[in-house]
Amino acid sequence: MKIAILGASSQIAKDLITSFALHTDYACTLFVRDRLSMQEWVSAMPCANNYALLNYPEFNHRDHYDVILNFVGIGDPARAQQMGSVIFDVTFQYDRMVLDYLQYNPSTRYIFLSSGAVYGGDFAQPVSADSVAILPLNNLTAANWYAIAKLYAEARHRALFERCITDVRVFNYFSHTQDLSARFLITDLLRALTQGQTFITTAQNIVRDFVTPADFFNLIECIMRAPAANQVVDVYTRAPVDKFTLLQTLQDQYGLDYEVSSSGNSVNATGAKMNYYSLNKAAQQLGYRAQKTSLEGVLDEIAQLGFGGC
Numbered sequence: 001m002k003i004a005i006l007g008a009s010s011q012i013a014k015d016l017i018t019s020f021a022l023h024t025d026y027a028c029t030l031f032v033r034d035r036l037s038m039q040e041w042v043s044a045m046p047c048a049n050n051y052a053l054l055n056y057p058e059f060n061h062r063d064h065y066d067v068i069l070n071f072v073g074i075g076d077p078a079r080a081q082q083m084g085s086v087i088f089d090v091t092f093q094y095d096r097m098v099l100d101y102l103q104y105n106p107s108t109r110y111i112f113l114s115s116g117a118v119y120g121g122d123f124a125q126p127v128s129a130d131s132v133a134i135l136p137l138n139n140l141t142a143a144n145w146y147a148i149a150k151l152y153a154e155a156r157h158r159a160l161f162e163r164c165i166t167d168v169r170v171f172n173y174f175s176h177t178q179d180l181s182a183r184f185l186i187t188d189l190l191r192a193l194t195q196g197q198t199f200i201t202t203a204q205n206i207v208r209d210f211v212t213p214a215d216f217f218n219l220i221e222c223i224m225r226a227p228a229a230n231q232v233v234d235v236y237t238r239a240p241v242d243k244f245t246l247l248q249t250l251q252d253q254y255g256l257d258y259e260v261s262s263s264g265n266s267v268n269a270t271g272a273k274m275n276y277y278s279l280n281k282a283a284q285q286l287g288y289r290a291q292k293t294s295l296e297g298v299l300d301e302i303a304q305l306g307f308g309g310c
Helices: 011-023 035-043 077-083 086-104 142-159 185-194 213-225 243-254 282-286 294-303
Strands: 002-006 027-032 052-055 067-070 109-115 165-170 199-201 231-234 258-260
Touching (some): 002 086, 011 027, 011 213, 109 142, 109 213, 142 231, 165 213, 199 243, 213 294
Parallel strands (some): 067 109, 199 258
């Protein structure tokens, strides 16, 4: 199977590339903006050093791919906040690149990395198959730009109903290879742990569903092998985890020191989310069965970081 991966330098893409290299014989072509820095990573990964590495202008419809995965986007809330409305142009540019390719290669499967953020709202309840998108149309702010960019891409994909396009909505992702300077709940608390600092958080007990590399690879494999379809799937694990269960577990196992305060230090670049996960299990129809709960996945990945337990 020949696979093209756009945005191959993103962390979630790198983890998937590693899984492909370790567990498949796929011929992958990696597309990036900065080939030099990506080459350093590929060279350090013997299992992936036979993959082709190209710049975006080298992507063209004359090269045949069975699957194209588009990971171009913003993986860090702080960066999304800085990027502002430019996210519209970036999302459209690379999505359009693939859609133009599909005009010449209509049998190619396209997998687009979307986000649970497309649902909008404050996630007072987890979303489900019956949920609708909630956007403050008369009071749009920068916190809405990312969600709208993804929503617009999804709408464009559904309109191309004859194409085999799958939008994969990721809610929360964690890997031991993740940049710990990124501004997510999980990276904020791990930074506090590594630096021996007290993690300051609010009393709000938010709930998250952290998919980890093994289950994400499992899902992508299911999508690629299922019958061709134009569809969307929400990413989920066997069970989400609430913040205080996660904090207490890390305190018990790793000695994390945390404190509840009225002013926690967090970044909500795409808006505050109480229950940021999905109950929509449509991916089961593709053969996907999550192997781990959020807590199990997070603990497995943290163990690979080499933290000493209590």
